[in-house]
Amino acid sequence: MKNDIKKIVQLAILEDIGGGDLTSTLLENKMIVAEIVCRENAVICGIDFANLCFLSIDPKIQITWNVEDGSNVIPGQIICRIYGLAKTIVTAERVALNFLQILSATSTKTAELVGLISGTKAKLLDTRKTIPGLRKAQKYAVKCGGGVNHRMGLYDCIMLKENHILTIGSLEDSIKDAVINFPKIPIIVEVESLDELKSVLSMTNITRILCDNFSIPDLIEAVQISSGVYPIEASGGINEDNIIQYAETGVDFISIGSLTKDIRSIDLSLRFSD
Template identity: 55%
Template sequence: MNKDFKKMVELALDEDIGTGDVSADLLIDKQIQATIICREAAVICGIEFAQMAFLSLNKDIKIKWLVKDADQVKPCEQLCRLSGPSKAIISAERVALNFLQTLSAVATQTRFLVDKIKHTNTQLLDTRKTLPGLRSAQKYAVKCGGGVNHRMGLFDCIMLKENHIIAAGGIAKAVEKAKKQNPDLDLIVEVETLDQLSKALTLSGITRVLCDNFSQQDLLKAVSMSAGKLPLEASGNIDASSIVGVAETGVNFISTGSITKNIQAIDLSLRFT
């Protein structure tokens, strides 16, 4: 298992169980069977997290998964069957379901938006607007939903936003310093006007231009101005009602934080059988 994912599960179990599950301690520890059921249509994600949550408490728990990550399921569909000691299964239940519910929510919302723009060549990107401590997990869920990962953090790609540009004394100076200091990193420049885009298109070393809060009319002009010289990314207040129109302008990418932060947990339940 990915070391980041393993750490997330370990922290979640420690947070939930602490010094011990005082409710589970009331039970007679007997062998039981259980199922996890999805109560609504969803794209499933988080199986590895749930698996580790159970097995971390007792390696004798047997789990037969009936689906895999990125599978689309129908309401009331079984995700897996479990058998093993009742205490360990009950103690791991909430952590396992929390990961499954949250990551499946990200994958489901991502798939929903990806399907809306599948008739275009635009790719859907995530952002850094993730739940603290769960970034790599949520970005994995975005991929399960058919989206594409943006930069992981502040370390693996340079993005010059409005405050960077102001502090540097303009786009040209900011780009020059960025390429001099980190020549091997991708460089994304955010612009807020067509005039700023025009300036960015004259500079070398830029990987992509992010058009922030452009109207669809201005995005059409931006695509025409760029003429394929640089990939364009649209971002800012893009949701299910506007994403199709934005994609149809011809931009290469759309980024939105909604797929990782404006989510509603998928309804799952674990029941003894």
């Protein structure tokens, strides 16, 4: 992911700095020590992004981290110290914090939900509902929080939904075409009712079945009738208030888009040390 990080950071820096940081030119160009402090409970993620933000501005900056990606931190904890020129540290500050705050938000949210379902066999999955340009980064953050990655994009998994099936003609034909053209690619079939599920269970070459917007009673039945045939993934309308109920149905996976799209940035700040 190193090349991806470099491209993303370069774009972010260009977006923020443009032709130059006007305000930092007013500062005295002296060596200082700065600290990044976390203001709340969080799971940190995005260290490589933050490092590159600072080092892209000034390769002589030195950063000492007290944590690593996936570390749990508490309010007031100093997560790193930065040594360098005041001007360059201030210039890189906002972009570095943006990456840390956003990615830590995803890892923190993931860890919270993973903790809620830890007493079940269900694994928490992300989705493709990510911030544009940050998909790999956010999916990495999900892993830092203890979650599991769903497909990365449209290129590494076949997911057959209603519109795909209607266009091709039938689910059987859709699966047959997929197996012929992409024999080594996983196939996930989405169903919206128990009747659809029952028809899919008789088919072969499927990796797992996604039950979309099923009620809890229907999901319990879905797990029972699919036992020993295909793994079941639940999705749709699942959040921190009901995820335990969904996990206790016995599903193998739960996918939640809010891990990456409905996040609140973690409160981090950079301050100059005395």
